[in-house]
Amino acid sequence: MRLSAFAGNAEVKYELAEAMSRRSLPHAIIIEGDKGCGKKTLAGILASYAVCSAEGERPCGVCSSCIKAKKGIHPDIVTLDGEVSGGLSVAAIREVRTAAYIKPNEAANKVYMLFNCEKMLPAAQNAFLKVLEEPPGNVMFILTAASSSALLQTVRSRSRILTLYPPPPSEAADLLGERFPEMDRRKITEAAENAGGNIGVAAELLQSGGDEDRRLAEEIFGAVFLSAEYPLLLLTSRLASDRSFAVKVLDRLCEITADCLRAALGAKCASEKARRLSDRLSARRIETLLKNARRARSVLDINVNLSFYGTWLSGVLRSDGTGG
Numbered sequence: 001m002r003l004s005a006f007a008g009n010a011e012v013k014y015e016l017a018e019a020m021s022r023r024s025l026p027h028a029i030i031i032e033g034d035k036g037c038g039k040k041t042l043a044g045i046l047a048s049y050a051v052c053s054a055e056g057e058r059p060c061g062v063c064s065s066c067i068k069a070k071k072g073i074h075p076d077i078v079t080l081d082g083e084v085s086g087g088l089s090v091a092a093i094r095e096v097r098t099a100a101y102i103k104p105n106e107a108a109n110k111v112y113m114l115f116n117c118e119k120m121l122p123a124a125q126n127a128f129l130k131v132l133e134e135p136p137g138n139v140m141f142i143l144t145a146a147s148s149s150a151l152l153q154t155v156r157s158r159s160r161i162l163t164l165y166p167p168p169p170s171e172a173a174d175l176l177g178e179r180f181p182e183m184d185r186r187k188i189t190e191a192a193e194n195a196g197g198n199i200g201v202a203a204e205l206l207q208s209g210g211d212e213d214r215r216l217a218e219e220i221f222g223a224v225f226l227s228a229e230y231p232l233l234l235l236t237s238r239l240a241s242d243r244s245f246a247v248k249v250l251d252r253l254c255e256i257t258a259d260c261l262r263a264a265l266g267a268k269c270a271s272e273k274a275r276r277l278s279d280r281l282s283a284r285r286i287e288t289l290l291k292n293a294r295r296a297r298s299v300l301d302i303n304v305n306l307s308f309y310g311t312w313l314s315g316v317l318r319s320d321g322t323g324g
């Protein structure tokens, strides 16, 4: 895929296109944004650019390097994923550090893509910092995270941070139409709307056929701001039976809340739906909910007892940040 085909995010694309035309992309780039907003897609475009052998516009998409990159088999593009156990451990990062100084196999550059860096522990980040401090000339590091705030300031300050937002739902719908040509256009438009333009989330909605997790997350969001405690407790108790469902609902809740925060702060990129939901709420209140929802989501990564989770979650989500 070429950079110009990447959805929305005009400012990011402009900056990258400029740097690409000068053949001077930064050594380290952090791509941040919600799940489904295209972080890995953009990382793939940058990686292809770095290994592409074309004289003109890169990535050309047709040279053998671009084709290998697309298939995920280019020897100079290494992917590590924090979602994989030990993927971004200290040992894994030390290996990267050593290998980064060895010259590329066949391309002019080497690329290390580190996905889901919110899972990279401080010790691993410190190990990574050593190579960032003296980066080999022909190596590019591309990190992705929901939020770059998960990374140490020392790592952030040595990287260029790019923030991705979903494109307008209409643009998302056009792209989804190309990806799912056989699907009913009305369904696609609806999914794009419900996902607030987030293409990954919309694609998931279309493929799963249902969006129970999204509906429940929206109901939870609404109930948090009602004065009665009972409806929220009733909703969160529905998470007790199935961990993967609970994870999905919490992911959706974080997405919806982040989108509402953007709306409350007046950002153009927020969806209409988020604008309606956040209508009568202060940005500060939404920010507190986002912090609480992220905390509750991270708790699901450890082996918590799900039968108590609903009750605990109800309390956490209602907390206004003034208590402990």
Ligand SMILES: [Zn+2]
Residues within 6 Å of the ligand: 051, 052, 053, 054, 059, 060, 061, 062, 063, 064, 065, 066
């Ligand atoms: Zn190429």
